[in-house]
Amino acid sequence: MSAGQRITVRYRAAGPGGDAPLTLGQDNMVRCVLRDEPAHMSKQALWPVPPGTGLPAALGALRTLAERHPALRTVFPGTHFESQRELLEGEFTVAVEPVPTAAEVDAYGERLGWRERQRAFDLARDFPLRCTLLTVAGAPVRLLVVVCHAQLDGAATALLFQEWLRLAAGESLPPVTAIGPREVAEQERSVVGRRRAAAALKHWERVLREDPLAVFADDRVTRSDAQLPTLIVRSLAGAKDLARAVERTGASTSTLLLTAYAALVARLADQRTLVVSALSGNRHRRTLADHIGTLAQDALISLTVPLDEPALDLDELARRTQAAALAGYWHSTFDAEAVWQLIEDAALRRGARYPRHVVLNDLSATIPESAARARPLPAAEPEFGWLPAETIPTRVMLNIWRVDGVLELSLHLDPVLFPREQAEGLARLLLRLLALIAERPVALGELTGLAELAGLRPGRRERPGWRRVDGSWIDLAAVRELVAGALGLPCRIELPEGGPLTAVLAERPGEPLTPERAHRAVVAALPEHHTAMAPQLYRMQLDGRTLREGSGR
Secondary structure (H helix, E strand, C coil): CCCCEEEEEEEECCCCCEEEECCHHHHHHHHHHHHCCHHHHEEEEEEECCCCCCHHHHHHHHHHHHHHCHHHHEECCCCCCCEEEECCEEEEEEEEEECCCHHHHHHHHHHHHHHHHCCCCCCCCCCCEEEEEEEECCEEEEEEEEEECCCCCHHHHHHHHHHHHHHHCCCCCCCCCCCCHHHHHHHHCCHHHHHHHHHHHHHHHHHHHHCCCCCCCCCCCCCCCCEEEEEEEEEHHHHHHHHHHHHHHCCCHHHHHHHHHHHHHHHHHCCCEEEEEECCCCCCCHHHCCCCCCCCCCEEEEEECCCCCCCCEHHHHHHHHHHHHHHHHHCCCCCHHHHHHHHHHHHHHHCCCCCCCEEEEECCCCCCHHHHHCCCCCCCCCEEEEEEEEECCCCEEEEEEECCCCEEEEEEECCCCCCHHHHHHHHHHHHHHHHHHHHCCCECCHHHHHHHHCCCCCCCCCCCCEEEECCEEEEHHHHHHHHHHHHCCCEEEECCCCCCCEEEEECCCCCCCCHHHHHHHHHHCHHHCCCCCCCCEEEEEECCEEEEEECCC
């Protein structure tokens, strides 16, 4: 069998096929796929091949998956991607790559998967699974799958994996009963679906109107190129501690991990309220539990971590966190274009743009236990590993991969805030906190001492210009830099006691500037200024005389 062999697999399915409106999840992910780097939006998985499975059986299993699930036969025609098209017949290519020895297979597959993720999918024509069969001595041993997020999310990929194992082993499967993407689109356009989407927009609007938007206000933060290295954390003790914490508190693993994560981030950022984006949380409705497709939309979770109540314990915080998370998950099916408009409207109104600083992605329910058990046990306690930096527009992101037997997490961390040593300190602190929760209620007041022991220092705001405005910490020097750079005019920033954040601008003769024009220009420059916000009042002066002033809103 030669290296680089490529085999064309043809499929033919029954059903109506044809065009339909996009689902809300498809619309959201198509936008992300077109905007973000391919390596970030495509996912990779290395699936085992059941012993004794030959090449024809493996190819046949993939053909059957394509014929069973409309999402795998869905493309997005044209250039504006306004609809989905379900194909009834077509073809895809499977690469076959020999690997010299079984010991090299997994490492080779990971490297190949990373390389394949760099290539963008053509949404108008490509099959959403980029498949490579890895063989040893001619026998398939692994299937590398690179997944396009526009058609499949993590939960759907996990369901496909379970079917792959059975099909490749020669088993037959019952008919598909879950609804497909076309039916999801129909449900979303029903009266109930439209009402649900409208409620989601109200939830987002409230959070964007009222909650602090920037989380990490710190002397070290100015700009970010969003290049975040990844820390892999694996711990046998962490899994045992988490299980005991679940038994003691009655909270779920997801709730406890979110509670501990949010409590530590709030302590390190010195923030009482956190807005957390949860990426996996909208399969809570029974009809969507087994859906093969993409439902990926952010759940916006507003969490209060009352650091000014040091006696409050994390048991009670977990109960509050669960309620907040459920509210966020319930309101995570929405019109993506409308949400982006809400974000823009909030930026103009508040002078601060939602930055998605804190992210949670709980994938533990999407990783089949059979795949997890195939991994070797951690070589150390805990075991840390580092992956190259990826472009991820956030400050800190926790991915939960496995909670049973071995706790497997990954942390994407802004290296400005968390250099390598402090990043590992944060991971150790998270594990330590789980161990304490397993034993007893842990008061919020204990977090400061725990952070100091881990070598982590809460928000560094030692420069004199830090002030809290509209719930967020801002640096007045950064505000002056933002305004002067956006408008090209000398300015000074004033914040009178109880008064508005004011930019006093020295206007040039013959170049009148309205507050509205000034505000829009300043808001447009916000993404490059992470510790600033737009002023609440603009005062235009010439030769010391105030010509005009206003909020610009």
